[in-house]
Amino acid sequence: MKQSILVINCGSSSLKFAVLSDEGTVTLVEGMADRLNTNQSTITFKHQGQKTQTTLDEGSHKSVVTHIKQWLDQHNDIKRTLVGVGHRVVHGGETFSRSVLINQEVIDGINECAKFAPLHNPAHAKGIEVAFELFPGLPQIAVFDTAFHQTLLPEHYLYPIPMRFYRDHHFRKYGFHGTSYRYISHFFSSIVPNSHRQGVLIAHLGNGASVCAVNNGQSSDTSMGITPLEGLMMGTRSGSVDPSLVAFIGQADNINSEKALSLLNKKSGLLGISELSNDCRTLEEAMLLGDSKAKLALDMFAVRTAKHLASSATTLDKVDHVIFTGGIGENSPYLRDLICSHLRVFNICIDSQLNQNAPRGDVSNISASDSHPQTWIIPTNEELMIALDALQLIR
Template identity: 70%
Template sequence: MKDSILVINCGSSSLKFAMLANSGQDTLFEGIADQLGSDNSTITFKYQGQKELTHLTVSSHENAVEQIKLWLDQHADIRDSMMGIGHRIVHGGETFGQSVLIDEEVINGIRECSSLAPLHNPAHIQGIHVAMNFFPGLPQVAVFDTSFHQTLSQEQYLYPIPMEFYREHHFRKYGFHGTSYRYISQQLAKLAPNSDQQGVLVAHLGNGASTCAIHHGLSSDTSMGITPLEGLMMGTRSGSLDPSLLTFIMQAKNISAEEALNILNKQSGLLGISELSNDCRTLEDAMVSGDERAKLALDMFAVRTAKYLASTATTLESIDHLVFTGGIGENSSYLRQVICQQLRAFNIKLDAALNDNATRGKVSRIAAADSATQIWVIPTNEELMIALDAISLIQGL
């Protein structure tokens, strides 16, 4: 029975993949090709609880997909169950408000958005072309990180700059992590049936981090902007800051704007403040050992997350639910505690015991009995959303 979807997520130097079956509920195998374009590129397959790592002699996205095809040829039962391929696309601009079946027109639309996501969209296009080459005839679907936020009002998505930049260049807030937020909204509706008629705040916290306000099931504001650099402090990204700082950095280091932006994107955030790591687990261990810089980095991350949760909440009528998701949001009880402490003016209160004992990988309710807002930890599953969108569109052919 053809019921499996290969989910592909192409980054500029990586390619994540997973095969989902049984309406996306079962993961048959998954893996990642990492450090593509370098001499140290590898591909890792995880299958039936075992991991197999191989060094890539040809370090390219094309070879990574070829390795997936060769693996599938050795597992013909899985290969023959494939009904299509779903691609995560970072930026759909204003062109794509929902997931779509891929054809040349869609590829051209993704290409036109490349100016807004120069590191990601060209890699996505490359991944699509390679997948078409190795899996000819299989339907392919594009699922966009930005599409969930197309419901933002003009007051929220426009930047206060001359309107000609929006009219002529489409410079505006787009937001990201939309596939995750859509999944969380749907899961919360199952856990709290009235939540789709209420106000929901979600903190998607990982190496990339953002917040989103969901009003009656629709995105009403989000922290990321025209690129993922806006908003929260993140693993290596600075998040929002005074735009003039870019010029100061350029002058202080005698570097170009591109080099200064690279500092804000890849050398800042948790890494820049701690001067140790962008990994939250490493920093929490260091904090416990007395590293004050690690604690400062974590606390700055928490304070800024709380500020953006409060900011996005201005688009809601009430804050009925607060959800933590993403690798950090799901696993760091310390950061959840500090973030909620910063939101005490809204009578958002954690139960310390429930927070500390939240089960990894499981849904947990962690609000105190007298909290004005229900607080949840809900693991996200972007791959499932991509698979479900692909199945729906392919079955509609």
Template identity: 60%
Template sequence: MEQILVVNCGSSSLKFAIMDGSESPPLMEGIAERLGSEHSIITFKYDGKKHEQPLHENDHRGAVTAIKNWIDQHSDLDIKLVGIGHRVVHGGELFTKSVVINKDVLQGIEECSQFAPLHNPAHVKGIKESQALFGDLPQVAVFDTAFHQTLAADQYLYPIPMRLYREHHFRKYGFHGTSYRFIEQKLASLDETYGQQNTLVAHLGNGASVCAIRAGKSVDTSMGITPLEGLMMGTRSGSLDPSLLAFISDAEHITMKQALDILNKESGLKGISEISNDCRSIETAQAAGDDRAELALNMFASKAAKHLAAVATNLDSVEHIVFTGGIGENSPVIRSKICDRLKMMGIRLDQHANQMCPRGEISRISKQSSSAFAWVIPTNEELLIAQDTLALINRPETEQHR
């Protein structure tokens, strides 16, 4: 069976998996961590077991080399790699869909680095190292931003001087697009009518956003030119008065960039709870009576509900609301708090179904009386990357590029 190596490069990490494009679990998956450090390691998970080893080359090349060596050493598994699929955070306005990577595509990804300075340069490194080590194996880029390129101008433009958009492309781009596209396709597979209906999706994890989908297309989303806009998140503040940046900078005697780092890395659930950015730890503290934890969870739910209601203004009606992502799939507490704040939209949770929905499975958690179906649908961005890669490399050459 044909298989795809799925690669997700971060600035100091590299996640990977070998998948065949089906719902089957990955043949192998893992992560290289602390890249650039003398303590960098790579972990392989295969056949229910984990194997960890130090990286002798502690960079992206070392990680890709270790993956290639693992594949070569496991010839008994009959691995038939036919392509490599790369998650790319920012595709700007250049990329509206997944593409086979060539020199022009690689240059386009580099051009978008101004909007994702931590991520896109790392993606480029991962792509170049994969090209060097895997020879002529075709490689595909799948963009987090591509799904939201269907937004209308009145949704993606910021109310700032138009010359800033014309000259610098400053606009809302949105993220989590691969997850939203997977959820839209999965929902459509449940009933032939669902794919043409109006859906709100809440992708809630350490990074969190919402999206309004009409007939399979994104019409609004909460993240902006970067993933900082929108919902309160694990360590990100989400949307707030931009003047706060100047106030923090002046009060703390720090630069604007350092103030921005506070909004990106020290805020959100972590900043309010003063416990953790991990929702599970905060829920444990809340259950033990911690007031800060209760406040953090209430704020997180309130911000999510507000943004769901906001993006819903671009839909004629709401037939479905879907929860996905690490928190969305696994936190009945957060789902309940959000839906309590959406009662004015007629959404009613079945509390028993919400508490008891099986981990990793699609579950409907709304009452019969609810104006919209409420669902928990596990996302699988890696699977969609593998499927896109398989589909693209099997197309004629003229259809592969943007």
């Protein structure tokens, strides 16, 4: 009998899910619930090419997982193949350097790390709690976004602040999007067999965005820090700014530091500069119609992405490959071209025709013929990594 894994990705206001079989390569059903904890909560199922959407009377995480359970009860051919549940967890701190089978000690560790991810880890813990309740007897597995970056050296993960803050409170760079980077690194080695012995720069660009340097198959640097706010300019996040801005913003708007940080997380980035949208597609459309603020926002995004790629490259012996992934990285020829133009010092050149005509959802090499570092577009698949980790641990 084929074994399948239910993958659950709980956010503070959304929940993505999928059931993957055949070693994670076949999606039996997938879906998403969004606008949770509001009176507009919905859940969407996609099965055999058909989408169905249902309004949730109660927009809680438990209600969502209950609907998933009810759907599976009505599709016993899928339900009976389930052998486990895999959960994406944003922050594993220094406690978790790999995926683990979940027990009470693991749940306690996830809750302990919630101080670094207060919007995400409590939601993950709630999703795990509900899954244990509704799927009794099925092993549950936690896969951590921070785990891939546990190979960073101290000179890269420590902040230049008094060491007692690290000793007593574990304040350090952790990095995120690790499940995506691990997938890209693993998948890329099947395309370029010697890539695990080469220097690879990966840009995971979406509403949340970061970069990672992969040296000999391991993360050697990444742009996000103790939280996902550090690093690149993003959809609504400012990325790295002078820390004094928190105080200046607080004084200017007469707000406390918590509200100032909320502004940097939720009202800045592409949205803050364009004063229009955090969606790259909307901004590119507006730019083509002559909106100068939309163009400025996109250009700033490109400049900052290139700078962080260049910074991360200092941990590599040489740059052999640059890989774009994530919603923006996979689908925006404009930003790929602009980012690479700012990296010409590394002789990174792309073929404009290949870049413009790269088919969506496919692996593409968009390098110019005279470019030594090869430039790629590779769609990420975090759900596959979660399913594979779950199967390995269960077996």
